[in-house]
Amino acid sequence: MSIPEATTDVEKDNKIPYDDLMNIANKLSASNAELQRRLNDAMLNNFFTRLDFLFRVISNSDKFPEDFVKKCIDEITEAMSLSESDNEKEADKE
Secondary structure: OOHHHHHHHHHHHHOOOOHHHHOOOOOOOOHHHHHHHHHHHHHHHHHHHHHHHHHHHHHHHHHHOHHHHHHHHHHHHHHHOOOOOHHHHHHHHO
């Protein structure tokens, strides 16, 4: 079964020019970058909020089980110290 000529002409007319596609791609890229920046900001805000709560648990350690307080201390220590890969990156920058 063959495709009618009219359908083929309509499909050719619906193609988006290359410049328009580039503009759309650039707008989507900019939108993606903005969303990524906002996500990073939200993640950083969540990190500091969590850190604040961990310090509050430690400052009120008499109200929490000892093993929970130890987990909070361990999490703070891990979050505040550089990993080995971060240390290597810092050494490379110098």
